[in-house]
Amino acid sequence: MHEPDWVEFTFANPVSADAFAALDGVDDVVVEGATMTCVLRAEPDALLKAAAAHRVVRWEANDRDLDDLFLDFYRETEGEA
Numbered sequence: 001m002h003e004p005d006w007v008e009f010t011f012a013n014p015v016s017a018d019a020f021a022a023l024d025g026v027d028d029v030v031v032e033g034a035t036m037t038c039v040l041r042a043e044p045d046a047l048l049k050a051a052a053a054h055r056v057v058r059w060e061a062n063d064r065d066l067d068d069l070f071l072d073f074y075r076e077t078e079g080e081a
Contacts, residue, residue: 005040005061007047012055019050 017031025042040047040061051059 003063005063006037007040007044007061008035008037008059009051009056010035010058011051012057015054019053020047023047023050 011034014034015031015036017029017036020026020031020036020038021029023046026038026040026047028037028039030037036051038047044061
């Protein structure tokens with residue numbers, strides 16, 4: 001399993017969240033106009049191929065904040081209890 005990354009794409013035109021939300025390893029998809037953000041928990045191949053179906057004008061990927069990682073950890077452990 002990959003460490004989660006926060007990813008943001010800006011497209012030339014507005015996009016639908018559906019194609020991105022259906023991808024394995026992609027969570028928390030938010031689309032606002034032509035900007036899509038998500039959390040990537042897998043290799044980026046499928047996400048990049050889905051993004052390539054649109055004209056990408058900007059993209060950025062960063063490690064997630066430590067606070068977010070802790071929240072994810074506690075959500076996972078609560079679900080196991």
